[in-house]
Amino acid sequence: MTDQELLTQLDHTPDAALTELTARYAPLAAAIAGRVLPGRQEDIEEIAADTLIKIWQAGDSLAAETLRGFVITTARNLAIDRWRVLRRRAEAPLFDNDAEDSAFLEQHVLGSLLAEYIRALSPPDGEIFLRHYLLLETAAEIGARYALTESAVRARLHRVRKLLQKEVPL
Numbered sequence: 148m149t150d151q152e153l154l155t156q157l158d159h160t161p162d163a164a165l166t167e168l169t170a171r172y173a174p175l176a177a178a179i180a181g182r183v184l185p186g187r188q189e190d191i192e193e194i195a196a197d198t199l200i201k202i203w204q205a206g207d208s209l210a211a212e213t214l215r216g217f218v219i220t221t222a223r224n225l226a227i228d229r230w231r232v233l234r235r236r237a238e239a240p241l242f243d244n245d246a247e248d249s250a251f252l253e254q255h256v257l258g259s260l261l262a263e264y265i266r267a268l269s270p271p272d273g274e275i276f277l278r279h280y281l282l283l284e285t286a287a288e289i290g291a292r293y294a295l296t297e298s299a300v301r302a303r304l305h306r307v308r309k310l311l312q313k314e315v316p317l
Contacts (some may be wrong), residue, residue, distance in 0.1 A: 148168060149209035149211065150192075150214045150215075151211035153168065153171070153211075153214075154206055154211055154214065157202075157203060157206040158206065158207070161203070165203065168199050168203075169199060172198070172202070172214075172215075172218045172222075173195045175197075175215070175219065175222070175289065176194060176195040176198040176218055177192065177194070179218075179219055179222040179223050179226065180194040180195060180222050180223075180226040182226075183223065183226035183227055184226055184229060184230055187233075190233075191226075194222055194225045194226050194229060195222065197220055197225050198221045198222045198225060201221045201225075202214070203217070209241075242316075256301070264311065264314060268307065271293050272303050272306070273307075275289050275300060275303050275304065276303075278292075279300075279304055286300040286301050286304075
């Protein structure tokens with residue numbers, strides 16, 4: 148069954164369509180959520196289910212050619228939202244120390260052209276960029292770490308984004 152048939156079937160036989168959606172897209176949603184929330188299986192399963200509900204809710208407005216992208220984006224956004232809630236409750240600490248931060252960053256960004264460019268940035272701009280976009284730290288958290296104001300952190304992030312747009316062909 149194609150994605151177009153699957154979306155059409157959501158209107159006519161939703162039970163069968165949801166079964167097919169679950170088989171086809173729940174593993175993808177779970178994999179995306181697992182990257183943001185490693186080791187939190189209950190949360191991962193809930194995010195996968197919530198992603199399928201979002202497909203069902205948006206059924207008529209979705210295009211078959213964008214369904215996979217919708218799943219990826221929705222699962223990622225739901226996982227980030229959950230991570231932020233857990234972080235506020237101190238149930239999901241980011242890392243215990245900076246050595247673990249560095250190891251995580253190296254593992255996830257090492258080898259790409261983007262990583263080479265970020266490494267070449269003057270300190271702490273590269274670290275600020277990675278902490279914000281990869282580790283999902285807020286401007287306030289980064290500012291506290293580097294004794295900067297939130298607006299200074301945002302300004303640095305803006306400058307790095309502008310430089311990346313010019314320098315790194317993605």
